[in-house]
Amino acid sequence: MARGSVEAPVHLDRADTRPLSVQLADQVRAAVTEGVLRRGERLPSGRSLAAQLGVSRTVVNEAFQQLYAEGWVEGQHGSGTFVAGGMEHLPRKPVQARAADPIDPPPPQTTDREGARQAGLADLRPGAPWVGSVDRAAWRRAWRHAAEQPLDDSPDPRGQPRLRVLIAEHLRRVRGVRVGPENVMVTRGTGHGLDLVGAGLLGQGERAGVEEPGYRKAPAIFAARGGCPVPCRVDRQGLVVEELPEGLSALYTTPTHQYPLGGRLPVPRRERLLAWAHEQGTTVIEDDYDGEFRYDVAPLPALYGMDPDRVVLLGTLSKTLAPDLGIGWLVAAPETVEHLSRLRAQLSDRTPGQPQAATSLLLERGELDRHLRRMRLEYARRLRLLKRRLGPWLQGDTAGLHVFLPLPAAAVGPVVAGAAEQGVLVVDTTHCSFGAASVHGLVLGYGSADTAALEWACDVLERLLRDMTGNVT
Numbered sequence: 001m002a003r004g005s006v007e008a009p010v011h012l013d014r015a016d017t018r019p020l021s022v023q024l025a026d027q028v029r030a031a032v033t034e035g036v037l038r039r040g041e042r043l044p045s046g047r048s049l050a051a052q053l054g055v056s057r058t059v060v061n062e063a064f065q066q067l068y069a070e071g072w073v074e075g076q077h078g079s080g081t082f083v084a085g086g087m088e089h090l091p092r093k094p095v096q097a098r099a100a101d102p103i104d105p106p107p108p109q110t111t112d113r114e115g116a117r118q119a120g121l122a123d124l125r126p127g128a129p130w131v132g133s134v135d136r137a138a139w140r141r142a143w144r145h146a147a148e149q150p151l152d153d154s155p156d157p158r159g160q161p162r163l164r165v166l167i168a169e170h171l172r173r174v175r176g177v178r179v180g181p182e183n184v185m186v187t188r189g190t191g192h193g194l195d196l197v198g199a200g201l202l203g204q205g206e207r208a209g210v211e212e213p214g215y216r217k218a219p220a221i222f223a224a225r226g227g228c229p230v231p232c233r234v235d236r237q238g239l240v241v242e243e244l245p246e247g248l249s250a251l252y253t254t255p256t257h258q259y260p261l262g263g264r265l266p267v268p269r270r271e272r273l274l275a276w277a278h279e280q281g282t283t284v285i286e287d288d289y290d291g292e293f294r295y296d297v298a299p300l301p302a303l304y305g306m307d308p309d310r311v312v313l314l315g316t317l318s319k320t321l322a323p324d325l326g327i328g329w330l331v332a333a334p335e336t337v338e339h340l341s342r343l344r345a346q347l348s349d350r351t352p353g354q355p356q357a358a359t360s361l362l363l364e365r366g367e368l369d370r371h372l373r374r375m376r377l378e379y380a381r382r383l384r385l386l387k388r389r390l391g392p393w394l395q396g397d398t399a400g401l402h403v404f405l406p407l408p409a410a411a412v413g414p415v416v417a418g419a420a421e422q423g424v425l426v427v428d429t430t431h432c433s434f435g436a437a438s439v440h441g442l443v444l445g446y447g448s449a450d451t452a453a454l455e456w457a458c459d460v461l462e463r464l465l466r467d468m469t470g471n472v473t
C-alpha cells in the first residue's frame with residue numbers, strides 16, 4: 001500500500017456555524033467516501049495542517065481524534081496519520097426504498113410553500129394554516145417560559161403532567177369530550193399519533209381501514225408499520241358504514257370534517273359505526289384535525305365521547321397554531337395510554353419538553369383560545385370569499401381549512417395545469433387516494449392564502465372552470 005503524503009483537500013468556512021473541528025472531520029470523511037483520499041494515504045501532520053488551514057493544533061487534534069474513534073483514519077505512533085482501510089464497504093448511495101411502500105407521489109408542483117410565497121404564487125394546496133396571525137409577543141413569552149423550566153432527566157413518555165391536564169380541559173371546553181389527564185398522551189402531531197397506533201395497536205399484516213378518498217398519510221404510516229391498509233368508501237356525508245369490510249383491526253376516520261370531501265358524519269351513522277366497531281372488535285381512530293374550526297353551527301361532539309373504550313382520538317396543534325410546533329395528542333382509555341407509553345419508552349420515543357412547556361403556557365394564559373377566536377373570524381372571511389366566487393361548484397361542509405370542488409375526471413388535469421400556468425397552485429384528489437382516485441376534483445386549501453391571493457385564484461379558477469366544464473362532460 002502506497003504511503004505517500006497527500007494534500008488535504010479541505011477548506012474551512014468561518015461563516016459556517018459548525019465548529020471548525022467538525023467541518024474538518026466532515027470534509028475528511030467526504031473526501032474518503034468520494035475516493036479523493038484513498039486507503040493508506042498519509043494525511044499531513046497536525047502541525048502542517050493547522051498552518052495550512054490557519055487554525056490551532058487543537059482544532060486539528062479534535063478532528064483527528066473523532067476520525068480515529070470512528071475508524072476513518074489510523075495512525076502508527078510517531079509515523080503519522082493514514083486513511084484507514086476497510087472503508088470501501090460504506091454505502092455510497094442512499095438506502096433504496098422498498099418498492100411496496102406507499103410513499104406519497106411527488107406533488108404536481110414541486111414548489112415548496114416558501115418558494116411559492118417568494119415567487120408570489122397563490123398557494124391553495126391544503127394542509128397549511130395561517131401562521132402570520134400568531135401573536136408574536138405571546139409566542140416569545142411562551143418560549144421564554146419554556147427556557148426557564150428545569151431540565152427533566154427522565155421525561156414521562158405520556159407527556160408533561162401539567163400539559164396533559166391542560167389538554168384534557170381544552171378538549172372538554174372546545175370539543176365537548178369528558179376526559180382526564182389519564183386519557184391523554186402528548187404526541188408530536190397526528191402523524192406521530194398514527195405511527196403509535198400502527199406500532200402499538202396494529203399487529204403485523206393486520207387490516208386497517210382507511211377512508212377513500214382520504215388522508216393519504218394514514219395508509220402510508222400503517223403500511224410502514226407492517227399493517228395492511230384497506231380502502232373504505234366515503235360519500236358526501238363521510239364513511240359509508242354499510243359497506244365497511246369485515247376483519248378490520250383498526251379503522252381510521254375523519255368524522256368531524258371528512259378529508260378531503262368535507263362531509264360531517266351524521267349522528268345516526270356515528271351510532272351505526274360504533275355498533276359495527278363493537279361487533280367487529282375494531283378500534284376506531286378518530287382524526288380530529290380541524291374540529292376547532294367551524295363557522296356555522298357548533299361542531300358535533302367528537303366520536304370519542306360516544307364510546308371512549310373503542311375510539312382513539314388524535315388531535316393536533318398543526319392546524320390550530322402551527323405545524324412547526326410539533327405538538328398533538330392521543331386520547332384513549334387509560335390502559336391504552338399506558339400500553340402506548342410503555343412502547344414509547346421502549347422505542348425511546350419522546351415529545352421534547354420545551355414545546356410542551358411553551359404550549360402549556362399558551363393554554364394556561366388563554367392564548368390558544370384567543371388565537372382560535374381570531375382565526376375563526378379570519379378563515380370564515382376567506383371561506384365566504386370562496387363561496388361567493390365559486391359557490392355553485394363547491395361541495396362539503398363549512399368547516400376546517402379546505403373545500404372540495406368536484407370535477408369530471410377528464411377536466412382535473414387541465415384545470416390543475418392551467419391554474420399552475422397562471423400562478424395558482426392547487427391539488428386534486430389523486431393526492432388523497434390510496435390507489436386510483438375514486439372521486440375527482442380539486443381540494444382547495446384557504447389556510448395559508450390571504451384574501452388577495454384567494455381573489456386572484458378565484459379569477460383564474462372561475463375562467464378555467466367555465467371553459468373546462470363547458471368542454472368536458
Ligand SMILES: Cc1ncc(COP(=O)(O)O)c(C=O)c1O
Nearest residue numbers: 127189190191215259289316318
Ligand atoms: C387529515 C389531516 N389530519 C391531520 C393533519 C395534521 O397532521 P400533523 O399533526 O401530523 O401535522 C392534517 C394536516 O394537513 C390533515 O390534513
